[in-house]
Amino acid sequence: MTAQTERRPYRREGEEKRREGLIAAAMELVAEGGPEAATVRAIAARAGVTPGLIRHYFQSKEELTHAAYRQVMEDMTAEAMRACDAIPESDPVSRLAAFIAANFRPPVMTTRSVGVWAGYMHLGRNDPTMHAIHEATYLAYRDRLQSLIAALPRPADPARDRRDAIACNGLIDGLWIEGGSLPDGFAKGEILRIALDGTAALLGIRFPDSFYPDPSDRKPA
Amino acid sequence: MTAQTERRPYRREGEEKRREGLIAAAMELVAEGGPEAATVRAIAARAGVTPGLIRHYFQSKEELTHAAYRQVMEDMTAEAMRACDAIPESDPVSRLAAFIAANFRPPVMTTRSVGVWAGYMHLGRNDPTMHAIHEATYLAYRDRLQSLIAALPRPADPARDRRDAIACNGLIDGLWIEGGSLPDGFAKGEILRIALDGTAALLGIRFPDSFYPDPSDRKPA
């Protein structure tokens, strides 16, 4: 047992690959065991690498944490934007529906991504960089939502659009957290249906049935 | 510097006082610096006590954490219920409004309480006891909300009430988190107004003006 463990084989890898691998390892560990599980040793082991290498690619563990958090947040809003951009601008209601619906399907609404978000979120309270990332990604998401709302066929009113965007964003966030942290508490597709009905009610519009989950037992309005 | 630090004076205190003091200290530290700041030494120092005493009142630090989390959650729902119970049952709309509004004033919506919630929430992912507390308090809150919704003057429909409760709960949670984590991003009373307007829209009702914040610049429906 006290025998010298044999040296890990020297494996050279591309710089980008290594950075991504370390970030992905950190995210996985945070998702699985919270931030306290994402130690330098655990991250290195998960990435198939020696702990010392982390400091070669990141000036500190904190810097790796920032990179991972930024990636998590940007990935999620990028996913929603991608779904939205698949719909032509001539149909603003469907664009909004696609944007909203994307938040309640994998890869956005999973226990994993909600877990990562939950693990990192409290770090924004004291770490100024984390707070800045949080604020920037939150506002970017909400601005995008507001622009989709402003494109709806209704009288222009920026103040109202802002309030509606805040409300819709709150509803989306709350349902996303609940669906992700208590996945067994809801029927399949239930959260998505509630989110679409809810945002439609908030905005006084109606979304096409095609964005709702399959077993279409929606009640009439 | 290496001089012997003088012994802390022996201060005897009631058992309840000590437990509450330790729980309060843990909550404060989590609110200020996240869970990693709530070490046994820091908690003891904040409570004006020696680290060893924690293990005299709690079998482990984990047990103290559970107690503190339970207290945080129960305090918040109790506050909302208290506000609600101040309104007679003959006015179900106002009772619901009072319940909702209580969530967007101190002591419920403060950076402190949102910070504690954020600091603890991810612990529910691996610790079964924390998960149970999370689920129990969440469901207790939502059930209360659902019963308030069911009391509204409208046709009885339990399935619809459930969906409405989930939606309203999501909106409340989302707005509460955003208002608490980005307190400078919103005007005074803005979140409360959006929450009342939002839940009213979700439920197809209208809340009395008296529950809205003072500078009443509400737009007509």
Add this chain to the structure above:
DNA sequence: CGGTGAATTATACAAGTGGACAATAAATTG
């Protein structure tokens, strides 16, 4: 008063943390 036991303090410890740094292996360059 003297003794018993609980409440409180102080000390000690094993395990784990992030970080510094030297040793090594491979790629690159001349």
Add this chain to the structure above:
DNA sequence: CAATTTATTGTCCACTTGTATAATTCACCG
């Protein structure tokens, strides 16, 4: 093919963590 540089590994360290336990102080009871 030698020299240099860079990527990667392994070792070490000072520090913190939660916990175990011994030493104190004090209230209470005979």
